[in-house]
Amino acid sequence: MDKAEEFLKEKFAAYYQREPEHLTLPPEFEQREFAFFWFTRRGALRHISFINQEELIQFMAKEGPAHVFYSAAKYRKPDAPQMSLKEWEGANLIFDIDADHLILPCQKIHDWWYCKECSTRGKGRRPETCPKCQATAFQEKKWMCKECLGVAKNEAIKIIEEFLLPDFGVVRDDIMVVFSGHRGYHVHCFTDEVQPLGSAERREIVDYITGVGLDFPHHGLVDQSYGIPKGPDARTPGWEQKIAHGIQAVFRNPSIIKEIPHLKVHQKEKLTREASSILRRLEENPPRYVLPKGLGKVAWRAIAQFSVEQMSAKVDEPVTTDIHRLIRLPGSLHGKTGFLVKKLDTKSLEDFDPFKDAQVFEGSTEVYVKESPAFMLGNTEYPPMTESRCELPLSAAILLIGKGMATIDEEGGTSDV
Ligand SMILES: [Zn+2]
């Protein structure tokens, strides 16, 4: 058996033994299906349930699982071996925001790939085909940093503050935000009204939040063949308000006008030059949608569409629409990082720093680092490392082992926790 995997199992088990109080169990805990993935063996253990918290803690402290999930759904028989036998009784509404699904500049710094055929390497996202040998099989190494996790966090805040609270009328106490332990955040909504919703209804909610299929005339942007077009009014709640705010934001920060698709360069220049006078009219009550000569309804539609992209939240649709979805248990550890899957509330979310606030291990150990990027953990900055043997704080060592970038040296011991 791989020594590094045995090491992680042991450290995780000891953590659950030592600090079980971080576990946050979902409501109707005994109706949930649990699933476990392992360090030292393949496959998952699924279709099991627990009758009380002590039983679950004992199990985790003994087995040291790499990943722990529970079902967003409640079942009459959560441990039935097939979905059709479980007797579904509703599910929480969950949203998954994963930095890996966003395209961000920092990925060019900390992600890399290499071709399995010819070993050509590159930074950022892997190409469709290898530029040298045209092969399509790659090994990818992805990392996460303050920047991409910050973007993911802002999306989580957006879902809560711009959609769940104002538009869906969910109360703050029914919302839980969880750092996923790796590249993103989960938003859980426990409201009674969402429990019975099926997949199709949940897809409607995702479409609303992601701004898919918005029809502008229904949100205040009415085409007129002559005269001044009527535009969205910020006093009308819902998407009309969001589009109005988005359009105002464009003219408040004219440097982003150049990013708007479907506008010609000279049109963008004109809009940039006259941004402040356009904004002044947009801020009147009612707003006046006046553009410089030569720009009309087509330009307004392009600007409105751009605003929708800015105001919508980026969620991973399949997670929300799957009514049998398994989601990470808050208070468990993520097997690829050793980070705590940390429960937050809408207030603590703002200041949360996963590289400090999700660290649970103390002590140090000797590891052999194959290759790792520069990163920051706790208050320590780590330089990029290649093929080096070194003593690292346990949290950094577990992160690198979990990410497949380091191994435990055969002779190396641990100067324990
Ligand atoms: Zn190649």
Ligand SMILES: [Zn+2]
């Ligand atoms: Zn990043």
